[in-house]
Amino acid sequence: MNAKSRSDYLAQLSSGYSPIYGQAISIRPMLPEDLDIETEYVQGWSAETRYNRLFSAGSYTSPERLKKITRIDFERDMALIATVMLDDREVQIGVARYVRRDDGHSCEFALSVADAWQHRGIGRALLLNLIDVAAAAGIDTMVGEVLASNKPMLHFMRALGFSSESSAEGPEIRHVCKHLAPPPASPESRGSDAAGTQ
Secondary structure, X not given: OOHHHHHHHHHHOOEEEOOOOOOOEEEEEOOHHHHHXXXXXXXXXXXXXXXXXXXXXXXXXXXXXXXXXXXXXXXXXXXXXXXXXXXXXXXXEEEEEEEEOOOOOEXXXXXXXXXXXXXXXXHHHHHHHHXXXXXXXXXXXXXXXXXXXXXXXXXXXXXXXXXXXXXXXXXXXXXXXXXXXXXXXXXXXXXXXXXXXX
């Protein structure tokens, strides 16, 4: 993917989201220059959010790790962030990401929203966008791990069509899975397919 194609692709993945109340939110791919707002975002997690996201209270903010997770290989992986403008600066308030597995057809996802911005539909908007991107990239199955004690997240997963079952990691973790519908064919491709079958 050359620079122009990459730029056009990333622009296509950018969108807006307007909650019922509050200011407009932007959803866009994460870029390397987002290191500072990603660092600030992660450092602002409460202990509960950190535990639900990482399954531990351990550190997630080493400079090396943060630098790595803000450099996305968009042909294999994806990270979408939700941001708002506060005091004339962009602030990250959520992120949804997937990493393609070795089979090439499935991916593991992760989702988090800043404590002050939860319960406003931001996580839903992020994950629905991520599902669309994954399906368009040829991924047919999305999987993840959720703490069994995180009842709101498990309810959210079921509402979006994810199944939930016991995890091989232990009874304290649930394995969630969703089979993705392929993206609809464009009119051009449908015409080509029809011509090919006549």
